[in-house]
Amino acid sequence: MAKPVRKPLIAGNWKMNLSHLEAIALVQKIAFSLKPQHYDAVDVTVLPAFTSIRSVQSLIDGDKLRLSYGAQDLSPHASGAYTGDVSGPMLAKLGCSFVTVGHSERRQYHEESDELVNRKLRAALTCGMTPILCVGEGIDVREAGDHVEHCSTQLSEGLSGLSEEQVDQVVLAYEPIWAIGTGKVATPADAQEVCRALRSALSERHGADLANRTRILYGGSVKANNAGDLLAQPDLDGALVGGASLDATEFAGICVAAAGGPFGG
Numbered sequence: 441m442a443k444p445v446r447k448p449l450i451a452g453n454w455k456m457n458l459s460h461l462e463a464i465a466l467v468q469k470i471a472f473s474l475k476p477q478h479y480d481a482v483d484v485t486v487l488p489a490f491t492s493i494r495s496v497q498s499l500i501d502g503d504k505l506r507l508s509y510g511a512q513d514l515s516p517h518a519s520g521a522y523t524g525d526v527s528g529p530m531l532a533k534l535g536c537s538f539v540t541v542g543h544s545e546r547r548q549y550h551e552e553s554d555e556l557v558n559r560k561l562r563a564a565l566t567c568g569m570t571p572i573l574c575v576g577e578g579i580d581v582r583e584a585g586d587h588v589e590h591c592s593t594q595l596s597e598g599l600s601g602l603s604e605e606q607v608d609q610v611v612l613a614y615e616p617i618w619a620i621g622t623g624k625v626a627t628p629a630d631a632q633e634v635c636r637a638l639r640s641a642l643s644e645r646h647g648a649d650l651a652n653r654t655r656i657l658y659g660g661s662v663k664a665n666n667a668g669d670l671l672a673q674p675d676l677d678g679a680l681v682g683g684a685s686l687d688a689t690e691f692a693g694i695c696v697a698a699a700g701g702p703f704g705g
């Protein structure tokens with residue numbers, strides 16, 4: 441069966457890297473590496489640290505680049521006495537299109553629960569940003585064979601209480617923790633198994649049309665040389681890229697693979 445038409449999304453999660461000056465240089469290099477045909481075929485977004493978002497916004501807006509940008513986290517609160525938090529309305533005002541919620545590094549190092557992930561996801565939707573809801577299992581869960589159930593539970597908790605209209609705005613990302621930053625990329629079949637299960641779960645709860653529209657990304661050691669095989673899988677609609685997104689050549693190579701390029705030199 442042919443793969444349904446969902447425009448791929450390649451999101452570069454820069455994590456806690458790059459000064460605002462380095463961020464500007466990286467965006468310039470990425471933009472220089474991609475051609476209009478690539479942007480026609482794939483959505484490209486970068487997720488800088490909070491301190492770089494304003495600089496990235498100025499560059500992208502000023503030079504009318506066809507990349508979007510977003511944030512890696514947001515507060516569940518809209519405003520108030522929450523020292524250190526950055527709110528959804530603040531990010532939306534800066535023009536952020538996307539925000540990741542439930543990334544395994546937030547769950548692990550900041551003890552973020554499914555309940556908090558759900559609140560952050562709602563906060564993002566409230567101010568018009570697209571949340572990228574991350575799910576994924578650790579190696580112990582994978583070895584026990586419980587990965588599909590684990591990810592399905594995180595999905596269901598993350599989307600808990602949302603209207604169908606809200607669920608329709610969400611992007612999903614399957615990121616097996618054992619593949620993040622390790623160089624041990626999931627096989628295309630392993631990634632497909634979980635992404636297929638996530639789409640089936642969406643279909644059961646919200647109908648096949650919504651499920652078929654939803655973009656599901658894979659994350660975990662994605663590089664230019666493995667992106668093509670991963671994205672050929674029927675239920676993978678893009679990638680959430682960590683380490684390789686800090687290298688313009690690698691990141692552009694992933695975007696080109698997702699676009700089905702290279703569209704000439």
Ligand SMILES: O=C[C@H](O)COP(=O)(O)O
Nearest residue numbers: 453620621660661682683
């Ligand atoms: O958000 C991105 C993921 O955590 C993947 O990171 P990685 O590409 O460095 O493995």
